[in-house]
Amino acid sequence: MPIDQNYEEDDDPKDGSSEGASRRFGDFDCPECNANNPYDDKFGNGDEIRCYYCGGEFRVTVTDSGRLKLKLM
Ligand SMILES: [Zn+2]
Secondary structure, X not given: OOOOOOOOOOOOOOOOHHHHHHOOEEEEXXXXXXXXXXXXXXXXXXXXXXXXXXXXXXEEXXXXXXXXXXXXX
């Protein structure tokens, strides 16, 4: 678990396994430089995200089991 400092989570179910491909994420670990990138706007399947550290852009894929996959664009 990443360290959250009083992070507001209104409608963020902790056990998101039933969400499957519709699951949304608030942060990701960059596949290129391994930096953790917190995102204010949650992202999900089909979104495009950018690493703040190395500048890499990634296409988000969320599998049916709710696992995050990032593909370098
Ligand atoms: Zn990066």
